Amino acid sequence: MPVSDDTIAGLIELKRSGEHGLTAQLTSQLRGLIGSGRIGRGRALPSSRQLASDLGVSRNTVTYAFEQLAAEGYLVASHGRRPVAMADGGDAVQGAGAAKPQARATRPRLSPWAAKLTQTDWPMSYQAPLRPLRPGHGDAREFPNEVWARCLRRSAVRAARRELGPVNRPRLREVLAHYLATSRGVRATADQIMILPSAQAALTLIAATVISRGDDVWVEDPGYPGAAAAFHATGARVTGVRLDEQGMQRMPKAAPPALMFMTPTHQHPTGRLMSLARRTELLSLSRPGKTWIVEDDYDGEFHYDSRPVPALQGLDVHGRVFYVGTFSKAMTSDIRLGYLVVPPAMVATLEIAQRHIGLIASSHIQDALAEFIADGQFLAHIRRMRRLYHARRDHLVEGLRRHLGEVLSVEVPTGGIQLVARLRRGTADQAAVKRLIAAGVETRALSSLALGKPCDHGLLLGFAAWRESEISAAVRTMASCF
Ligand SMILES: Cc1ncc(COP(=O)(O)O)c(C=O)c1O
Numbered sequence: 324m325p326v327s328d329d330t331i332a333g334l335i336e337l338k339r340s341g342e343h344g345l346t347a348q349l350t351s352q353l354r355g356l357i358g359s360g361r362i363g364r365g366r367a368l369p370s371s372r373q374l375a376s377d378l379g380v381s382r383n384t385v386t387y388a389f390e391q392l393a394a395e396g397y398l399v400a401s402h403g404r405r406p407v408a409m410a411d412g413g414d415a416v417q418g419a420g421a422a423k424p425q426a427r428a429t430r431p432r433l434s435p436w437a438a439k440l441t442q443t444d445w446p447m448s449y450q451a452p453l454r455p456l457r458p459g460h461g462d463a464r465e466f467p468n469e470v471w472a473r474c475l476r477r478s479a480v481r482a483a484r485r486e487l488g489p490v491n492r493p494r495l496r497e498v499l500a501h502y503l504a505t506s507r508g509v510r511a512t513a514d515q516i517m518i519l520p521s522a523q524a525a526l527t528l529i530a531a532t533v534i535s536r537g538d539d540v541w542v543e544d545p546g547y548p549g550a551a552a553a554f555h556a557t558g559a560r561v562t563g564v565r566l567d568e569q570g571m572q573r574m575p576k577a578a579p580p581a582l583m584f585m586t587p588t589h590q591h592p593t594g595r596l597m598s599l600a601r602r603t604e605l606l607s608l609s610r611p612g613k614t615w616i617v618e619d620d621y622d623g624e625f626h627y628d629s630r631p632v633p634a635l636q637g638l639d640v641h642g643r644v645f646y647v648g649t650f651s652k653a654m655t656s657d658i659r660l661g662y663l664v665v666p667p668a669m670v671a672t673l674e675i676a677q678r679h680i681g682l683i684a685s686s687h688i689q690d691a692l693a694e695f696i697a698d699g700q701f702l703a704h705i706r707r708m709r710r711l712y713h714a715r716r717d718h719l720v721e722g723l724r725r726h727l728g729e730v731l732s733v734e735v736p737t738g739g740i741q742l743v744a745r746l747r748r749g750t751a752d753q754a755a756v757k758r759l760i761a762a763g764v765e766t767r768a769l770s771s772l773a774l775g776k777p778c779d780h781g782l783l784l785g786f787a788a789w790r791e792s793e794i795s796a797a798v799r800t801m802a803s804c805f
Pocket of ligand 1: 459520521522524547549591619621649651660
């Protein structure tokens, strides 16, 4: 029996822990509904925005599914209009108001890499502008734009005299090597450092150069979805490894994988610090020379309660650790610069791959950044933000405990820019996130960051980007929603 518009979402059942990605599941279920005639020919489907909201998935997930079905001839999609179903996967749609169909489209043949990219729910797309308490951001309003503008200007003036030199600018490599050695305990010479447009670029580069189809890759679970997506796309078998109080665990009885991805300084998303014993244990797995470790130190600059814990890379004497960093948390999200410290034996290969993929950051910006760091401006900014974010973390923790203590249990991270508040009862974090977003508070469901069956339900809340008054207002809104 044909279904009405508003029941389409109700007929779709997506398993977040399923073997297939959300896009693949949605595509296949919509294909079935149209092919069987349950969504009748000529019927307009909900808009991608509406369906994404009804299903609690990102808009990208729905858009990719629509695009795939349009390519297969199950839908006609035209810009700005709701897509229209074509029964039997290809007959022209006649009738009033239906979009005029194009010639039957042939399905584009995707590379295995691209096909896998579209199977994951990453990257998330946000429709609304940045608002409290979206996680993952520092406060761009506090960035010293005037100082940065002077560095940019001086770099631009010098551009006339700049020859088209190495893609990884030597001065920036040097100052970064010094900063990473003194602040993060990273042991590397300047020529091991690559400057990239983002940390994600570093993950893509690593995946492309050391991972082969079918290789085992372990990632933290719950963890950072961008990393799982980058390794999954290369055909790796990505396995989520549960955490305990000390951080990512060693998988009992399993043979060491080709690569382990971890965020030991502040585990993403829980904020936990990996113990020294666990670091040593995981490093020892890599020692026979078959396992690479990727350490993502995305917000290691921000520590509040104790001295910073040095990077795991500094403990590695066998050259098995890739160390990844980004300026998108320490400076601003739109700076679009990250870096990768490469094990000595891999430098030449990675540099060739960097040129091939074209992951090259503008020399102009690299030179400006070198000056910003060399002048002490970067460290001054970090120190100021550390004080500010520390106070904001405490303010959020206090507010949550006071107003939502019966509903949420807060895990106080020793550093970073976000925290996890677990639901004391129930496992409906995605429904809670929907309610909060509708009320104007943006959070991320902890269960949406699980790779396997979600065990933890809670909210990932950003504190660094928000003033105390904004945090207080958001907490009041949250209290009224629960
Ligand atoms: C754990 C982790 N690694 C890497 C990144 C991405 O950094 P970039 O914006 O430089 O790609 C993020 C962004 O949120 C992150 O949370």
